[in-house]
Each structure stands twice: as C-alpha cells, then as structure tokens.
Amino acid sequence: MNLLKTICALALLTAVFTGCDQIDEDMEACRGEAVIRFDYPYNGQLTYFLDRIRSVKVGIFRVEDDVLVEDRFIPHDSLVAFQGMRVNLPTGKYKAVLWGDANDHTAIDWYRQLTYNPELFDIKDAADEDLHTDDDLDYSSIVFEVKNRRDANEVDTAHFEPAHITFEIDVVMPEGLPLDFVPALSIDKLNTEVYDFDMKESSTNHNNYTFYPIRTMEPREDASTAPEKGGYVLTETDKGAVYVLETTTRTHRLDNDNPVVINLFRNSARAGEPIKQLKLSDYISENQAFIVPKKECTFHITFMIGTNATINIYPLPWQKIGVDPIFPNTRHTSQHS
Numbered sequence: 001m002n003l004l005k006t007i008c009a010l011a012l013l014t015a016v017f018t019g020c021d022q023i024d025e026d027m028e029a030c031r032g033e034a035v036i037r038f039d040y041p042y043n044g045q046l047t048y049f050l051d052r053i054r055s056v057k058v059g060i061f062r063v064e065d066d067v068l069v070e071d072r073f074i075p076h077d078s079l080v081a082f083q084g085m086r087v088n089l090p091t092g093k094y095k096a097v098l099w100g101d102a103n104d105h106t107a108i109d110w111y112r113q114l115t116y117n118p119e120l121f122d123i124k125d126a127a128d129e130d131l132h133t134d135d136d137l138d139y140s141s142i143v144f145e146v147k148n149r150r151d152a153n154e155v156d157t158a159h160f161e162p163a164h165i166t167f168e169i170d171v172v173m174p175e176g177l178p179l180d181f182v183p184a185l186s187i188d189k190l191n192t193e194v195y196d197f198d199m200k201e202s203s204t205n206h207n208n209y210t211f212y213p214i215r216t217m218e219p220r221e222d223a224s225t226a227p228e229k230g231g232y233v234l235t236e237t238d239k240g241a242v243y244v245l246e247t248t249t250r251t252h253r254l255d256n257d258n259p260v261v262i263n264l265f266r267n268s269a270r271a272g273e274p275i276k277q278l279k280l281s282d283y284i285s286e287n288q289a290f291i292v293p294k295k296e297c298t299f300h301i302t303f304m305i306g307t308n309a310t311i312n313i314y315p316l317p318w319q320k321i322g323v324d325p326i327f328p329n330t331r332h333t334s335q336h337s
Contacts, residue, residue, distance in 0.1 A: 040100075106135045138162055184270055232245045233245075
C-alpha cells in the first residue's frame with residue numbers, strides 16, 4: 001500500500017513540474033509545439049534575413065525559473081530550408097535568446113554572458129601577425145508559449161537586429177613621403193567586450209580595450225615599390241600614385257556618446273604620440289552620423305595625408321573623395337628623410 005502511495009505521489013509531482021494537465025505513461029500528453037519564424041528587417045524596411053545571417057545559436061529558457069532547457073545550433077542550409085525553428089517542449093512559457101553569425105571569435109555561455117575572445121583586444125601582437133575583427137553578430141529574443149494544441153497558422157516571429165558597429169577606415173598617402181612614414185591604426189577605449197542576454201553592456205565590465213585592426217608593412221626599403229606584405233597597396237589615380245590602407249573592423253554596439261578614440265601613428269611600431277587622433281563622439285556629432293538602435297551602422301573614415309604630411313579626415317571612402325588638390329597631377333619622386 002505504501003509503495004502504491006509513493007508511485008502516485010511521484011506521478012503527481014511529475015505532472016506539477018512539467019506543467020502537464022494529465023498523466024500519461026510516455027509523457028507525450030504534456031508536450032506541445034511552437035513555431036518561430038526568423039526575420040531581419042533591414043533598417044526597419046524589407047527583410048534580408050538570409051542575406052545577412054548565415055547561422056543561428058539558440059538558448060531556450062523556461063520563463064518561470066530562467067532554467068536553460070535547450071541549446072541548439074541552426075546552420076545556413078537549415079535556415080534556407082526553413083527560416084525559423086520548431087520547438088517541442090512541455091507546455092508553458094519560454095524565452096528564446098538567439099545570436100546570429102556567432103562564429104569564430106564569439107563564446108556563448110548561456111548561464112552567463114556572450115563574450116569575445118579577450119586576446120583580440122588587449123594583446124598587441126607582433127607587427128607581422130594579423131589580428132581578426134569581431135564576428136558579424138545579430139541578436140534577437142522572444143517570449144513564446146508552447147501549447148498542447150496549436151493552431152496550424154499560429155507562428156511567432158523573432159526579429160533580429162545588428163549587434164555590431166562596422167568601421168571602414170582608409171589611410172591614403174602619396175608616394176614621396178619619408179621611408180619610415182607608414183601610418184598604422186589603433187581603436188582605443190572600447191569597453192563593450194561583454195553582452196548580457198538583453199544585448200546590454202555587462203555592468204561588471206568596465207575595462208578599456210585597444211583594437212589593432214590590421215598589421216601594416218615595416219618601413220619601406222624602396223619608396224618606389226609597393227609593399228609585398230601588409231595592408232598598403234600602391235594605387236594609380238588620375239592625379240598620381242598613392243598608397244592605400246583599407247581596413248574593416250567590427251565592434252559591439254556603442255552609444256553616440258562614447259569614449260572611443262581612433263589613433264593614427266606614424267609607423268607600424270605605433271611608438272610615441274599619434275600623428276592624428278579622432279574622437280568618435282566628435283566625429284558623430286560633426287557629421288550627423290548617428291548610431292540608431294536596431295539599425296545597421298557603418299562609419300566610413302578616411303585619413304588623407306598630403307605631400308607635406310598634413311592630414312585631413314573625411315566621412316567617405318577614399319575613392320569618393322578624389323585626390324585633387326591634395327595630390328599633384330604628376331607622379332612624385334622619392335624623398336628621403
């Protein structure tokens with residue numbers, strides 16, 4: 001008799017903790033389904049989900065106690081076949097946290113935060129090593145209900161939004177500058193290395209990180225030849241020959257009022273004070289290039305160096321600026337310092 005009472009009590013406890021409204025031997029009676037569609041409204045307009053997002057990592061939590069009940073990875077071929085996911089769980093309310101394109105450089109601990117590998121930020125590697133940029137992250141979260149009997153047309157939609165800011169920075173200089181004049185970049189005072197589930201900067205992270213987007217060539221031995229390594233490319237224009245460094249870097253989302261500083265140094269050693277420094281908040285204000293929540297944002301910044309080493313900054317890619325009157329109409333001869 002006691003054994004029978006114990007079995008009945010365990011069955012009732014199982015029903016309570018799983019949300020079942022009836023007891024069934026294989027527990028199928030307490031399970032339900034939900035269908036979630038993925039969407040990426042490009043800057044609030046048409047959807048471009050498959051154009052922007054290659055894969056999705058999902059953590060599903062029970063709303064009542066924030067317990068992680070499912071962890072899944074959805075590759076691109078599955079997203080092409082079905083732009084979303086089907087969930088089969090015990091009936092109840094859940095929250096799905098979704099990260100798109102969290103690939104090579106992103107670590108996700110569903111019980112804590114999403115982070116980037118710190119060595120991408122706070123370690124300055126040797127000049128002959130490349131540093132990577134951040135993943136092209138996108139974020140979404142949705143609270144949904146798993147029902148025992150779901151209407152066939154009942155679909156929830158998870159709207160993704162960009163979780164990164166893109167910097168496209170060009171450095172352009174003419175032939176003829178001193179051989180050791182090979183400017184290099186750094187992006188300083190980045191303090192957004194950690195996200196919580198709501199894509200807010202972690203309150204426990206107040207460190208500043210410096211990002212070195214790409215290595216540059218060592219001081220040139222011959223100013224008339226293009227470097228074989230590094231980011232600079234010798235390019236002919238209708239106004240003369242120029243060296244061009246084009247680099248793209250992604251970071252976590254920022255506010256318009258941020259401490260980020262972009263430094264331009266004289267050469268790849270990045271020794272001494274910068275030859276030019278740009279505060280991102282000033283650049284945003286002066287060029288009306290505001291960061292809008294839930295919309296993509298790319299900063300185009302060109303450092304244009306003249307023949308006398310003067311530096312101008314433009315909010316456009318270098319090809320759209322033109323080189324006149326910064327560069328003369330004829331090719332320079334080499335100048336040695």
